[in-house]
Amino acid sequence: MKNKLFVVSALCAATFFSAQIDLRNTRFGITGGGTYSRVSNAHNPSGPIYSGFGGVLALIPVDNNDQFYIQPGIEYLGAGETGKDKDLKGAVGYDAVYANNYISVPLYFKGYFSEAESEFFGLAGPKFNFLINQNVKNAPLRYTEEGDPETGINGKAASFNFGVGLGIGFSYKRMLEVTGRYDIGLTNTYKGLMNEQTNDPNVSKKKSEQVLSVGLSYIFQ
Template sequence: MKKILISTALCAATFLSAQIDLSSTRYGVTAGGTYSRVSNAHNPSGPLYSFYGGFLAMIPIGQNNQFFIQPEVEYLGAGESGKDKDAKGAVGYDAVYGNNYISIPLYFKGYFSEAESEFFAMAGPKFNFLINQNVKDAPLRYTVEGDPVTGVNGKAATFNFAVGLGVGYSYKRQLELTARYDLGLSNTYPGLENEKGSDSNIQKKKSEQVFSVGLSYVFQ
């Protein structure tokens, strides 16, 4: 089975390399708002609103102007807050756990037809590198031995891997509206597993999810 998967991947890579037209690459800018949460992390836990922005490239696959490889480099604001609607007034409700990344998505993008103005879908891996973590008003936490934890409340991992999915609409292949969902597959807060808390989820992996809506402008 492993040999079959490797052979399939090599065949796909060979096919794509033969079809990709780097000379016709177009470039653009992209920006939008984000809504993020982290599962099994702090308690209380609620959404955090932020933004993303950066640059993209559209690399054609084949000659039909329908399929593309779209790498991006962008700033991405994510994380969580303590604003659980069922925990108003609780300790930690005003907490903010902001994770700021340099994000490098690599999307496979397909338009539904060759029309100039058309819907599209895209999917691919995202590689998020932590720039800094901004924590405010976090409650005290303790180690499993009962000692108070000093420093950042739940230190974020320096690298976060996610899978991104998106749908959108393109106006004349220049102005595009996109809705994206990113599912984190790595542990956002590995340090929290060493801290004691009343939440039974404390030993589970902390997955960061980000929903975003934004606009892109692709230069001719």
């Protein structure tokens, strides 16, 4: 994983240093929308959680044609999972909620498909998620070695989550933009779950948090 982080960081640095960054023409904006999130190989049963995101962004030109940009941002991001597996209704843990709330720092490279004012665009880049808190509800009881019941988070979320985001959207006059994004975590969201005593064959696999989102952004002139 350290090698992956090094490679992605090196690519980001190379992009910055090779680009013709024009900070004087930086524009700022606000963004927000809804999220659909799951965590692979985590709790069993496992289902999606619906939440949202919101924050601010900057649009920094990297060419003279109003077509390519670097778009950093700071967002609140709601993610995680629930126990709502449609195939396991009524199972122990079906009503559980594992809500992970982050301060997310995306760093996208953004390209419009042409120089037109109203145009489609694509974006891609790393995301750095810092856990604010983890809200757990209705988690199944765990038991001590002596057989006494205890309530537990059943997997503490990692304080830092690194991932990669991809997206596509449409811009109206380079001011009002709608964007669909897919973020996949490259780090282990629930490392503690790998030590759980369970018959689940996925317990030893990495717990990757994945987020689909649709949002609206307004970029000030």
